[in-house]
Amino acid sequence: MSVIIAKGISKTYDPDGMPVLALQRIDLEIREGEFTAIVGPSGSGKSTLLNIIGGLDKPSEGMVEVGGHMITELSDNELIDFRKEHIGFVFQAYNLIPVLTARENVEFVMLLQQRPKAEREARTKELLHAVGLDDKMDKRPGELSGGQQQRVAVARALAPKPAFILADEPTANLDTKSTENLLDIMAELNREEKITFIFSTHDQRVINRARRVITLVDGAVASDEKRD
Amino acid sequence: MIPLIAWRNIWRSRTRSLVVIGAIAIGVWAALFMTGFATGMARGYVRSAVDNIVSHLQMHHPQFKEDYDARFMVDTPGAVADRLREMPSIKAVSARAVVNGMASTPKGARGVQIKGINPDEEAGVTTLREKIVEGSYFLPDRRNEVLISVAMADKLHIKMRSKLVLTFQETSGELTTGAFRVAGIFDSGNKPFDETHIFVDHSDMAALLAPGSPTEDVIQEIAIMLHAPKTAATVSDTLQSLFPGLLSETYHQISPDLEMYESQINTVSYIYLGIIMLALVFGIVNTMLMAVLERYREIGMLMAIGMNKIKVFSMIVFEALMLGLIAAPLGMGLGWVSMLYLGRKGINLSAYSESLRLYGLEQIIYFELPPETYWQAGIFVMFTALLASLYPAWKAISLRPVEAIRKI
Numbered sequence A: 001m002s003v004i005i006a007k008g009i010s011k012t013y014d015p016d017g018m019p020v021l022a023l024q025r026i027d028l029e030i031r032e033g034e035f036t037a038i039v040g041p042s043g044s045g046k047s048t049l050l051n052i053i054g055g056l057d058k059p060s061e062g063m064v065e066v067g068g069h070m071i072t073e074l075s076d077n078e079l080i081d082f083r084k085e086h087i088g089f090v091f092q093a094y095n096l097i098p099v100l101t102a103r104e105n106v107e108f109v110m111l112l113q114q115r116p117k118a119e120r121e122a123r124t125k126e127l128l129h130a131v132g133l134d135d136k137m138d139k140r141p142g143e144l145s146g147g148q149q150q151r152v153a154v155a156r157a158l159a160p161k162p163a164f165i166l167a168d169e170p171t172a173n174l175d176t177k178s179t180e181n182l183l184d185i186m187a188e189l190n191r192e193e194k195i196t197f198i199f200s201t202h203d204q205r206v207i208n209r210a211r212r213v214i215t216l217v218d219g220a221v222a223s224d225e226k227r228d
Numbered sequence B: 001m002i003p004l005i006a007w008r009n010i011w012r013s014r015t016r017s018l019v020v021i022g023a024i025a026i027g028v029w030a031a032l033f034m035t036g037f038a039t040g041m042a043r044g045y046v047r048s049a050v051d052n053i054v055s056h057l058q059m060h061h062p063q064f065k066e067d068y069d070a071r072f073m074v075d076t077p078g079a080v081a082d083r084l085r086e087m088p089s090i091k092a093v094s095a096r097a098v099v100n101g102m103a104s105t106p107k108g109a110r111g112v113q114i115k116g117i118n119p120d121e122e123a124g125v126t127t128l129r130e131k132i133v134e135g136s137y138f139l140p141d142r143r144n145e146v147l148i149s150v151a152m153a154d155k156l157h158i159k160m161r162s163k164l165v166l167t168f169q170e171t172s173g174e175l176t177t178g179a180f181r182v183a184g185i186f187d188s189g190n191k192p193f194d195e196t197h198i199f200v201d202h203s204d205m206a207a208l209l210a211p212g213s214p215t216e217d218v219i220q221e222i223a224i225m226l227h228a229p230k231t232a233a234t235v236s237d238t239l240q241s242l243f244p245g246l247l248s249e250t251y252h253q254i255s256p257d258l259e260m261y262e263s264q265i266n267t268v269s270y271i272y273l274g275i276i277m278l279a280l281v282f283g284i285v286n287t288m289l290m291a292v293l294e295r296y297r298e299i300g301m302l303m304a305i306g307m308n309k310i311k312v313f314s315m316i317v318f319e320a321l322m323l324g325l326i327a328a329p330l331g332m333g334l335g336w337v338s339m340l341y342l343g344r345k346g347i348n349l350s351a352y353s354e355s356l357r358l359y360g361l362e363q364i365i366y367f368e369l370p371p372e373t374y375w376q377a378g379i380f381v382m383f384t385a386l387l388a389s390l391y392p393a394w395k396a397i398s399l400r401p402v403e404a405i406r407k408i
Ligand SMILES: Nc1ncnc2c1ncn2[C@@H]1O[C@H](COP(=O)(O)OP(=O)(O)OP(=O)(O)O)[C@@H](O)[C@H]1O
Pocket: A013, A014, A015, A020, A021, A022, A040, A041, A042, A043, A044, A045, A046, A047, A048, A049, B406
């Protein structure tokens, strides 16, 4: 089943009268359970693409359907609610609320969804256990390493049971060991829980772990390689 | 969890938050201080006017005050006074003869209001006896003595033991004169009053004012002090129905300026609060704006993961409200302590005594604060904080998550 269907998406930025074509008529379909890397040189449009399929930005042309919802037709406010219910995000940095503990950060999204307390607490524990942070639950982000913070971010992204997780260069700020560790966790969640991951990266070791690699060049898909 | 986040966010920039909290607290304190000062001054003024001059209630013949015509006397004043003294709410009663006339000396003449008083009765009602600064209060068995004020002595160029001739109309309409000797000089602290009033012994005056009438019946005014000033209006009503032939008035009715002065204080305190809060608005706006701008990416992230605009908006508003919520009690506490101290010790303004005297104000201002001022100040602060947070909160929700996140 497709979780994302994007058809003919183009994005033009025109900040100061000098239009930049960041994406050019991209067609994309992501199926449930994929572990997909979006790769390409800097400025090739990876972030732009992830933002559009994540409902953070709107394409200049084309349409995006997520889990049967035409998100390109939603208003800004509707998009906020849509993201809350259906999409998990892991950013390169500043993923967490600094004044909340790991536990509270994970619980926070479920609070936004008004999930009952018992469910929130159980799921928070389960998720922090899944990312190997049982002993760091009551630490604030500032007391965690970069890798640990990203693992909390993954747990947080999973909390609302999203259709898929978008991660824009999740390992860019991590050392080799933390990168490996984070990818192990993501791969395991993908394998065991059938969580769909779409992540962008520059890192060859990360690319090697992907089961599908979409390469962008100048805002267009240059190759789309499946490795199953 | 939003209040919790807001609370913790406040303490991220501890120093900055403490500075705003301090500023708000000092603002509240300043407003309370100024209100306490103004109220103390106003109440002091009213109190001294009541104690020295007006008393709580006065009773006259209904027509007396139209022209201060001494013919309009109180009917059976002895019986009235006796009945008044029996009433539990009444502390003291003084029956007076009152007439307008002329005080002259070889060097000058002035229009005055002459009050013929019974020295002992009067001492229970006004503070005249304590206000004597030179000479003495009426002594028994001395005849035709007069008490004048320092201001009057100046105007008439006379001093202790000087002779003073009083001229006024008898109740029959005839002009009469009497020679009096200055026995004491008083200073009530209220220059306008002092410049127009003199006191003589009631029996001396009655003899001149209504020769032939029984002395004790020559009464134009009955001044009454109550145990509780608050009861003035109700007691006055009671007296009015008890003595339908007389006009009973409270100090508010006699001196409408007192009432106005008292009520103006409320307005004044709102103005102080308003000005101070206006200044605080800028401080709070600035702080909250900084808090929003430095958390630009974080707020972008929150909106990206699904925190809606209402929640983001209320988070910022909460932060400002919490600053106010911490600061307001601090300021109120400071104010309360100041009131406790200055209410007892007062502030001595004798350096400005000349101008204070001109307006009948006391030299030592004992601070007073109506209790409701505290919560009014609290509400003002919270309202100010709310108002000041609106713009920063609006700034926060109008950021676009993609742009905020791009900066990561
Ligand atoms: N808000 C914007 N305003 C103007 N131009 C933009 C904006 N966002 C992106 N671009 C441009 O669009 C193009 C694609 O940018 P994008 O950030 O998607 O690339 P990327 O593949 O994610 O690059 P990187 O690997 O450096 O993260 C670039 O040329 C970039 O300069």
